[in-house]
Amino acid sequence: MAAVLPPLPAALSPSRLQDFHACPRRYQYAAVERRPQPATFATVKGRVVHHVLEHLVREEPAARTSSAAAALVPAAEDAVVDEGVRADLGFDDDLRARLRREVDEAVAGYLAMEDPRDVRAEGVELRLSAAVDGAPILGILDRLDRDADGRLTIVDYKTGSVPSRTWDRYTFANTELYAALCQAALGELPTTIRLLYVSQRAEATRPVTEVVIRARAAAASHAWHAIGEYHERGDFPARPSASTCRFCAYRADCLAQGIAVPPPPTARATTL
Ligand code: SF4
Numbered sequence: 001m002a003a004v005l006p007p008l009p010a011a012l013s014p015s016r017l018q019d020f021h022a023c024p025r026r027y028q029y030a031a032v033e034r035r036p037q038p039a040t041f042a043t044v045k046g047r048v049v050h051h052v053l054e055h056l057v058r059e060e061p062a063a064r065t066s067s068a069a070a071a072l073v074p075a076a077e078d079a080v081v082d083e084g085v086r087a088d089l090g091f092d093d094d095l096r097a098r099l100r101r102e103v104d105e106a107v108a109g110y111l112a113m114e115d116p117r118d119v120r121a122e123g124v125e126l127r128l129s130a131a132v133d134g135a136p137i138l139g140i141l142d143r144l145d146r147d148a149d150g151r152l153t154i155v156d157y158k159t160g161s162v163p164s165r166t167w168d169r170y171t172f173a174n175t176e177l178y179a180a181l182c183q184a185a186l187g188e189l190p191t192t193i194r195l196l197y198v199s200q201r202a203e204a205t206r207p208v209t210e211v212v213i214r215a216r217a218a219a220a221s222h223a224w225h226a227i228g229e230y231h232e233r234g235d236f237p238a239r240p241s242a243s244t245c246r247f248c249a250y251r252a253d254c255l256a257q258g259i260a261v262p263p264p265p266t267a268r269a270t271t272l
Contacts, residue, residue, distance in 0.1 A: 003234050005032050011129055011138035012224055014174035020223050022244045025259075027227065028236035029250045037249035039088040044080055045099060046159040049106045049198065050142065051076035053157055056116055057124050057143065064116035069107050073100070102199070106159050110198040122146045130184035132177070133217040135224035139181045144190070152190035154178050154208075158197045162204070171195070172206050173216070179208045180217040189213065 009016075009031050020027035029035045052072045056064050077099065081091065089095060110116075123144040130137060143155035156175050163171050175193045183189040195204040230236040238254055242262045245251060254261045 005231055005234055006034075008032060008227065008231050011136040012220065012227070013138050013140075014177045017177065017220055017223055018170075018174060020227060021219075023239045023241075023248070024226075024230055024236035025238035025254065026244070026248060026250060028230070029253060032231065032236075035250065035253065039085045041089060041095070041099070042160060044085055044089065045102055045106070047080045048073070048076045048099065048103050049110075049159050050157055051079055052103070052107055053110060053198075054125050054142070057119055057121050061117045061119070064119070066108075066111050069111060069116075070104070073103055073107065077103070106199045109201045110157070110196065112201050113196055113198065113203060119143075120146055120148075122152065128178075128181050128185040130181055132180045132184045133221035135217075135220045137177065137181050137184070137220060139178050141178055141182075144182070151192070152182065152188060153192040153194055154182070154190050155194045155196065158195055159199050160197070162197045162200055162202045171204065176208070176212055176216045177220055180213045180220070183213065 005028070012020075012031075016027060016031045019030055030037065052069060055072050055076070056069050059068060081096075081099075085091065121143050123141060126141040126144050128139055128141065141154060142157050145153045145155055147153065154175050156178075172193055172195070175195065179190050179193065189210070190208050193206050193208060197203065227236075238259045240254065240259055240261050245254075245261045246264060248254075248261075251261050251264075
């Protein structure tokens, strides 16, 4: 018999939507049951860099200097690396040194890509919520800029690698839903999306088009409807695959339930 699940969250975020599309069971564990996901080095680094860049752009334009950015790093580490993170990562001096090195590289990468003193941000860590095609969407935008001609641009910081073209259709998925959210919440559709891969000093830019935004909104609406049906049923199907399970925090949970989760690449390589 299917379990009675906790209530659904009131809203759907683009990252949870991505979870749902990758594997509905992952959405169940993360968003409905709120099972904890241990911190990883990559997520901790990302949070520290986002913290630094958020607070840098909150400064008055003239104060957004490289030395101001460097001065923000220790406080950002203190804010992010708490007891839970230390326990999850086995945080020691070597890891602390690696984190500082990689955060410094990412911040320097950002500063090489744009001069923050020129940034005209209309919102930083901007929290928006609205119904998008009937689906309650909640998003927090890294930055929403307005240029001299009055056009809006969504800016999203990335601390991972630039994705290969194989994943092209996913690369802008979250930010295109942010654009739909801006339209619904602010009554204005951004014209451009910029993804800043700060660790690699690479930028991916795409214009926003109505047709794509309508498709993203429809996909979110369809997913929200399916989420409601699975929730009523008390069971979100697992869709294990090598690519989705590879970095999933819930491998052990699924294995315990007899779900055929593919082994991680290293383990599989040793059995070939
Ligand atoms: S381990 Fe695989 S099947 Fe299980 S929740 Fe994660 S992605 Fe889905």
